[in-house]
Amino acid sequence: MRNIDALNHVRGESVYLDDIPVRQGTLYAWVFSSPVAHGRILNLDLSEAEKMPGVVKIFTAQDIPGQNQIGGIIPDEPLLAESEVHFWGQPVAVLLAETELQARLASHKIQIEIEKLPVITEPRDAHKAGKLIMPPRTFTLGNTETAFAGCEYVFEGNAESGGQEHLYIETQGAYAYVKENGSFYVASSTQGPTAVQRHAAVVLGISMSKIEVDVMRLGGGFGGKEDQATPWAVMALLGTALTKRPVKLALHRPEDMRMTGKRHPYSSDFKIGFDKELRIQAYEVTFYQNAGAAADLSPAVLERTLFHCTNSYFIPNVKATAYSCKTNLPPNTAFRGFGGPQGMFVIESALAHAAEKLGLETWELQEKNLLKDGDEFPYGQITEGCEAQNCWQTAAEKYDLPKLREEIAAFNQQHKFLKKGLALMPICFGISFTKTAMNQSRALVHIYQDGSVGVSTGAVEMGQGVNTKMLQVAATVLGIDPNRIRIETTNTTRVANTSPSAASATADLNGKAVQMACEALRERLKLHIAIQLDLPENTPIEIQDEQVWVAGKTVELPWEKLVFSAYWSRISLSENAHYATPEIHFNPAIEKGHPFAYHVYGTALVTATVDCLRGTYEFDSVKIAHDFGSSMNTNVDLGQIEGGLVQGIGWMTLEELLFNPEGRLLSNALSTYKVPDIYAVPKEIAVHFMATQGIKLAIFGSKAVGEPPLMYGIGAYFALRNAIKAFRLEAVPRFSAPMTPEKVLLNLYPDFGT
């Protein structure tokens, strides 16, 4: 089945936040933010701005009726700055005017006087200064100290990976209006409707029941709208509460880039030890996470870095410590992979470093140490249904790795100023929210009396195709034509207490709930059939292809008739199901447990060509063998692999967030922050769908696919690095992503200017 939204998308008829027809009297909001990264507000003068044409109201922290607090995990983040500002772009005041341009023009008239305080932008500096978001966490397995003592080879080094702007093409936004009796409605472009509802209630000082959050769809999220859609929705609601008029707040791109957090940059130290056979015996790693100015989701992201610090390898002795460091950048947040990629980049760097020292190819170390069933992860979970070696071998055979290597060697022999590099990138990614309690979901399914069906879940559609998958589940379980089914907006009055659409788990969690609800309805209908047709007990009844089948034969009871008769027999045609992932648990006190429902595996072969005169590069191909389980929608899943991969390549190559020492974002527009365009993507992307063992915790055995492919992009970094080394044998480029053309050229010609 194709993405059910595609037909509307290509006609421009899909409705996004800014497309909602506005109500009469709507006010437009513009956010005034801090022009410095750290300081004390001495004076805030709104008087000139208030006199500007069209301005109706300017509000600040002082106007907040409830608490000025939107911290999700740790309550450390004000909606609007009070006495201090902690990052450049921190919201200070919100202007409401009759038009957006008026609000914007008025914002230039706000006078703010700030006493500057020292700015920290680097996580290690924050660590030194004792500025941590929370106490450090350490995962241990075995004993690294004794293991290192027994190692034949031990290597140490460090690695850095940069942040990443989400660059959802639809910017953040919300549209709020008053209902009645002190209650409110807000349409929000959020991955987490419940987060919006919960924080809005706190800020407005009212109960959650008085706030209805509705989400139609997102023009991209990638984690950037998991927690960080909240402030804008809350500001719109607050504006509405203060003026009793509808308020629309849609950020412009530079404001979005300046005010919102991104993927966390990391700086890390590693130490890795091998035995004679080159099996990894011990691995120690310390992560310094750049959390930005408030916790946001950093603690959870940090946790996933630890979970994935050994990627796809078995290491019997591990000690991994992570510091969440408080800096004066916008609070960094979820981004596809959620800390996992950052952890994996370090182990891959450690292996590349070791291989360099040992005079080997990295793949020799990678292959030797791949996970297998029964291996223990550093967090205590035992590997089951492991596909790491299967994926590796499949990729190597399917894409003829030996031949590829030969071709590259021959090319490099022939060309002096064009060099190719190859890297293999295995991945292993755990599926579930690592916070076990969040692995719950609900679905509300109505069968209307004409036989049509409405499905509501907590899943937010943002391009990942979750609505399509929900529709497939409902149609399959009910045995009806998908055209009868409508997937409703995500709305807190229909499905409450939702977990955000994140952690790649949305289709699994919500799909299971839809499955349960539809199964309950189907069973109820079957009972009704048995009674209506007066069938003997245990007669097999099926509903398939819109028909009723009794003991293998159709009876004259098409779906519509069946539903209609059930309604007139006073049978409930609505069902609300609740699903909570079984088997998973995790105890943070000992950092052990079984946090993941399952793992997803895969291997990518990445080939790059570097122009060694100019330092520019291209990716010839990325060839992937990916563990899909039994994919329930190959169209959607292929799109996730290709898109995730390209986003990962972007993170590792072009996408460079530049902050100056004052904490000001320099790459603050699409003209300076470059994501892949159509020419920047690999010339060839091949995806081999591996039909691997069915996993019962995956919906219909179809494994989660949202985040894992992003990590294939890490291979891009190492492919470039290998190409550089092919030009200059003695080159040892620092492990520092992204590998921009600038870094490539400086690595090719390190002696220039000296």
Added chain:
Amino acid sequence: MTRFILNQQSICTNQPPGLPLLDFIRYQQHLKGTKIGCREGDCGACTVLVGSLENGHVTYRSVTSCLMPLANAGGKHIVTVEGLNLPELSPVQKAIVEENGTQCGFCTVGFVVSLSGFCISEKAPTVQKAIAAMDGNICRCTGYKSLERAAGKLVTNLQEKSAENAMRWLVENNFLPAYFPEIPQRLESLQAEEAAETVGIPEEKVAYYIAGGTDLLVQKPETVQLSAVKVLTRETGLKGISSDVGQIIIGGGTTVEELRQSPEMQAAFPELHQYVKLVSSTQIRNMGTVAGNFANASPIGDLTICFLALNATVFIRKNEHLRELPLRELYLGYKQLAKDPDEIIEKIAFDIPDANTHFNFEKVSKRTHLDIASVNSAIRLKTELNVIYEAHFSAGGVGPVPKYLNKTSAFLLGKEIEPATLKEASEILQTEIAPISDARGSETYKRLLLRQLFFAHFLKLFPETITAENLL
């Protein structure tokens, strides 16, 4: 008043001439299919087609409506996705659906419009050209492969497009709604109405002169829409490319795409397409003009750098007064020009390259396409028997102005093309430049890069004489 046709509807509006067309479409006409991703021309979500009447035919070009001043829509046919929709999906829409080329969908309309423009205009469709038509559209979800596949499918469909009556074929095959063939006539009468009422703003009231708007609407989005602006795009005196007594003369209002299409330019520069492909995107090239590139005084303007090496002369007009100035004398300091704000660059002239002339342009940016250069450079040499007797070498991104490298150019004169000379020249050029570290690269990188690009010029122009191994 601005008069144009928006899809099927005739528009006559007194909205500000500097208002972005995008805002007019979305917020006044409530056509919400056209999306906003950046308002800076960099994402393509707002792409629309602009149909211009040219010799009785309408030529459609894609543009980013966020940077198109409303006044530039005057006399045109503006097509949004709503104006392309038929009860059934068009082949473009169908190809994208079938190849799963849409995920979140926010970029999708931009791709649909860009590809539709390609289908209308392209006479010899190839997959490469279809992909090129999407070079100004960013998608953050799909990774583009599905869109490439959709392009492939489309091109197959288009092979049957008849050359003589392309419009009829497109309508019959569901690419376009049936109202399209009537547009030329409607535009003709619309332009007649326009001509009857033309009332310009008096020169002394003009706050901004605006051509394509691709620079001004990015730099001053608020003020431009609030000010009295005068659009230069409709001044016929600024149009056209011609050659005359050994020179090519280019109207200041020539767009980058027109430059690329020009037979004169193609004859003079066999590699023109390769160079132009590195400049912005299809949408921006369809709007941005040569004089706009010169006058915005960006130190890394690609055209400026090329024309500096071509040793071009600009002709500057203020009312009746026309004066000449070598382009390299136009730049006084950062964004400071040797001309008054109300002086208009009317045309540009340079010598047509002869058999002894060698020209090359190099550009390196973080992303190869749709990106501003970290460093760009052009060179024009005249040689005989491997000896240089004329040299003009320019570089951008290495100082406050687009730089003509006097010393290096002078040094090359009379020299034989051989490695030692080039190495020496590469030292001299370092003394002429003053790059700063910024978002486009560190100072060291820019210095190194210019050296490399300097060498690249010779490697490309004289492969028999010079090899990289000799230089590096």
